[in-house]
Amino acid sequence: MxxxxxxxxxxxxxxxxxxxxxxxxxxxxxxxxxxxxxxFTVPLKVSPPLRPVRLADYDLYRLTTREADVEILPGTTSTVRTFNGALSPLIVARRGRPVVIEQANALNVPFSMHLHGGHVPAQSDGHPKNEVAPGKSRLFHYPNSQLASTMWVHDHSHHAHAENIYRGAAATYVLTDPDEDRxxxxxxxxxxxxxxxxxxxxxxxxxxxxxxxxxxxxxxxxxxxxxxxxxxxxxxxxxxxxxxxxxxxxxxxxxxxxxxxxxxxxxxxxxxxxxxxxxxxxxxxxxxxxxxxxxxxxxxxxxxxxxxxxxxxxxxxxxxxxxxxADDPSSVPGRLRPVADLGTPTVERQFAMSFDPQSQQHLINGKPFDINRVDFRPKLGTTEIWTIENKDVAFTIPHSLHPHLDHFQVVERNGKPAGPSEAGLKDTVSVMPGESARIKIRFTEYTGMYMFHCHLMGHLTMGMMGQMEMVR
Ligand SMILES: [Cu+2]
The missing domain is CATH 2.60.40.420 (Cupredoxins -  blue copper proteins)
Incomplete structure (x- = not known):
């Protein structure tokens, strides 16, 4: 309750x-x-990692986005949207070993695959302009040059994404590396x-x-x-x-x-x-x-x-x-990973998140998403501070902000330093009504168009997204 x-x-x-x-x-x-x-009547299903085709330079996965009938409630079947017919598939990748996914879209809706948390080229980021139409296929290149983390793969086609995720199409993508292995x-x-x-x-x-x-x-x-x-x-x-x-x-x-x-x-x-x-x-x-x-x-x-x-x-x-x-040789060491150094900020940006009851749209800085508008152009290698303010006190609506391409650090919440549970790298920050968060972010390596948005999918569908073009 x-x-x-x-x-x-x-x-x-x-x-x-x-x-x-x-x-x-x-x-x-x-x-x-x-x-x-x-x-507690059904056992947890733990998916074994999908088996890629191991090529000289990368691991190739063929993922078909399609409907499937699966048993969720015991004794019944549910029609869901899946990668290759199963819910919650798992991809395990290794830092330094690229992954290529060949996505074939057998759904009757467009699908634009996005690796959430992935540091990937713009062409592989799932921008809605690159969505894969029903019956078509596309290659996605994931360099895996970033640090080990748990990511996930979902649709980013504008308007179909909320339903595609809701109907089941979500894969976990675990990236491992030698630092973590040690x-x-x-x-x-x-x-x-x-x-x-x-x-x-x-x-x-x-x-x-x-x-x-x-x-x-x-x-x-x-x-x-x-x-x-x-x-x-x-x-x-x-x-x-x-x-x-x-x-x-x-x-x-x-x-x-x-x-x-x-x-x-x-x-x-x-x-x-x-x-x-x-x-x-x-x-x-x-x-x-x-x-x-x-x-x-x-x-x-x-x-x-x-x-x-x-x-x-x-x-x-x-x-x-x-x-x-069971025997247990494992332990949790007192130090897990050094704090990332994202540099000294030289650029500040503000993000005001609000709901407009008139238009029934969710807005960032007073504007709904427009695929023909570029909201700003970050310079690669420049450290920025973003202040995210949730203006929805009257409607008590929580929001979040998820910039694509690179991770950030939560520097402050409501003017106070963020706590130890937020001291690592993040890619999605939630901000409660009337509250604010400041994050430090530095985009690197890839030019091109990337999204930033609230990750409450209804809000995103109703406008709470923008796009930024990375420039040198
Ligand atoms: Cu929101």
Whole structure:
């Protein structure tokens, strides 16, 4: 249940939320939809990495974007949009080894593949001008020259993107590197990706999409399964959490508010681990944690739940069942990755995020997206400070900002230095109504047109996007 006091406390603990978002967009009081599924009846599906064709200079993946009928609610089938027929596929790439994806679009809508968090050339960034029409295909080049991180692949065609993501087309893209390999963090089967999202699924399995229905998606899915259980050993696990929801924010709590270790965010590992009891995961964000199940007796069942729910919703997300003991050579070192040096800023920009009730559009600096307008032209190699202000106090609408091409550092929130849980590299920053964030960013290497936008997909669909042209 939405409990304002606990949520305020949660926000204070995480240093992000200071106001409770009463609604994400202005609208009539929604009818409540109840999730009828019994929690913890289906096992978590852990996707093995997709197998590429290994060529001399790169790994080639052939991904067909197509509809598929899959079992989500037990005993029913749901028609979803997928890469190669499966929900939550996983690509594991290696720094220094490029990936080429040949996308064939077998959907009846356009699809523009975007590697969220990827430092990639403009032609491969999924700009809506480069969308792949139904029946067509396109090559995407991912150089993988950046640091190890957990990314994800989704559609960026303008107008179809929200629905394509909602209907299931979301792949996790894990980039590894030797620096991370050297750390004694949990590896192999103990390094698990968890895609979290919400959905509205009718009893017969029909997945229902409504652009404005963000408060009527009471079924939480993890890797495509409703509130699954996961059998774990009594040892440490690394979990890479990816929020692929259109609008749902998760404020996660484990067991009775048990401690876990926060080790990474969008751009990879934090400088140092942060002991935590609460974890915010806004749309498109990634958070990485290590949970040590050795402190629980074998036979324990530990529930992961979200503390931010709409009235009538069940808070359970998934359950960890400790079923066996295990050796554990892994540990979390006190230092994970040096703080990135993004240089001294010489350029400042402002981003005012607001909803316009007249036009029913979401605006950045008073303007909706226009594919024929270039909002600004960053010079490659120049360090910039961006101030992002959420002006939607009256409507209590949270927003986020996601610039493509490069990661940034959150420097300040509401005039105060950002906390240790935001000390790593980020690519999506959420800002609550009436609040502000300052980020430091430096674009490098690739010229051309890139997007920046709110990652609440409804807002993005209703105008909250701009484009910037990188120049030398
Ligand atoms: Cu927004």
């Amino acid at each position: 939405l409990n304002r006091r606990s949520l305020l406390k949660a926000g204070a603990a995480a240093g992000v939320l200071a106001a409770v978002p009463a609604g994400l967009v202005l609208g009539a009081q929604p009818k409540r939809t109840v999730d009828a599924t019994t929690p 750390l004694p963090l949990p590896k192999g089967q103990y390094d698990v990706t968890l895609q979290l999202r919400d959905a509205k699924i009718e009893d017969n399995g029909t997945l229902v999409y409504d652009l404005h229905g963000f408060q009527e998606r009471p079924t939480f899915l993890v890797n495509g399964s409703p509130r699954p259980y996961f059998r774990v050993a009594a040892r440490k696990y690394r979990f890479r959490l990816v929020n692929t929801s259109n609008e749902r924010a998760f404020v996660l709590r484990l067991g009775e508010g048990d401690e876990f270790t926060h080790i990474g965010t969008d751009g990879g590992l934090l400088p140092a681990p942060v002991p935590s009891r609460i974890l915010q995961l806004w749309p498109a964000e990634r958070q990485e944690i290590v949970v040590d199940f050795s402190k629980y007796p074998v036979g324990s069942k530990i529930v992961l739940q979200t503390m931010m729910t709409y009235p009538g919703e069940a808070p359970e997300v998934m359950r960890f069942d400790v079923v066996r003991g």
